[in-house]
Amino acid sequence: MRRAQIPQIAPVESGDTELVRRALARDETAVRSIMQANNRRLYRLARVILRNDSEAEDVVQEAYVRAFTHLESFRGDSSLSTWLSRIAMNEALGRLRRRRPAVELDSLPQGALEAEIIQFPLSAADPEKSMAQREIQAVVERAIDELPEPFRLVFITRVIEGMNVEETAEILSLKPETVKSRLHRARNMLRDIVERKIGPVVMEAFPFAGKRCERLTDAVLKRLGF
Numbered sequence: 001m002r003r004a005q006i007p008q009i010a011p012v013e014s015g016d017t018e019l020v021r022r023a024l025a026r027d028e029t030a031v032r033s034i035m036q037a038n039n040r041r042l043y044r045l046a047r048v049i050l051r052n053d054s055e056a057e058d059v060v061q062e063a064y065v066r067a068f069t070h071l072e073s074f075r076g077d078s079s080l081s082t083w084l085s086r087i088a089m090n091e092a093l094g095r096l097r098r099r100r101p102a103v104e105l106d107s108l109p110q111g112a113l114e115a116e117i118i119q120f121p122l123s124a125a126d127p128e129k130s131m132a133q134r135e136i137q138a139v140v141e142r143a144i145d146e147l148p149e150p151f152r153l154v155f156i157t158r159v160i161e162g163m164n165v166e167e168t169a170e171i172l173s174l175k176p177e178t179v180k181s182r183l184h185r186a187r188n189m190l191r192d193i194v195e196r197k198i199g200p201v202v203m204e205a206f207p208f209a210g211k212r213c214e215r216l217t218d219a220v221l222k223r224l225g226f
Helices: 014-024 028-050 053-069 080-099 127-145 149-160 165-172 176-202 210-223
Strands: none
Touching: 014 028, 014 080, 028 053, 028 080, 028 149, 053 080, 080 165, 127 149, 127 176, 149 165, 149 176, 165 176
16 A cells, blocks of 8 residues: 655755644644744734734634645745734734734734733742832833834834744735834833833832841841840
């Protein structure tokens, strides 16, 4: 009995090549590996556009179904992750256009981003410091939220997801120089927004209360012989 031949895939990264070959052969482990490696990125991109958790999850599912049922069309012109990201982006934009006709990438609804900022390390032993860190994190998240949509998309793709200029340009259908200029402007705008918001928070950024205050007070009193 002749074995079914796996379609040949153009050279890409070796890890992508192997996973794609195995996925085409209906290897469940390979399919799971592809999904687990890309779930967070695809969800974030969909969430940026749709502003709805459940819809973003639906988009990711649809993107995977579309990708895995047309996996033979993946030719390795870009990484597998970039290819999947573009499918998810198109699916999310399609849903948005069905909601609001003629929506373009540069005219997404205001406040489309709910960014997942890298968490500050929080110390349970120092709740005052932890609270200040959470407040600063919230300021940064709100500042990103206030960026105009085209700049938010570039910022989250380049900075939060860590994609390079070429990947970002492909996913967002932009020229590389446009990606660079938008990222530069996004950073400048973000700096200005944070500076406006950070003042009230900074006053509480280095709290000296609670256990820390008690420890110092006790230590001084002890040294003074009380």
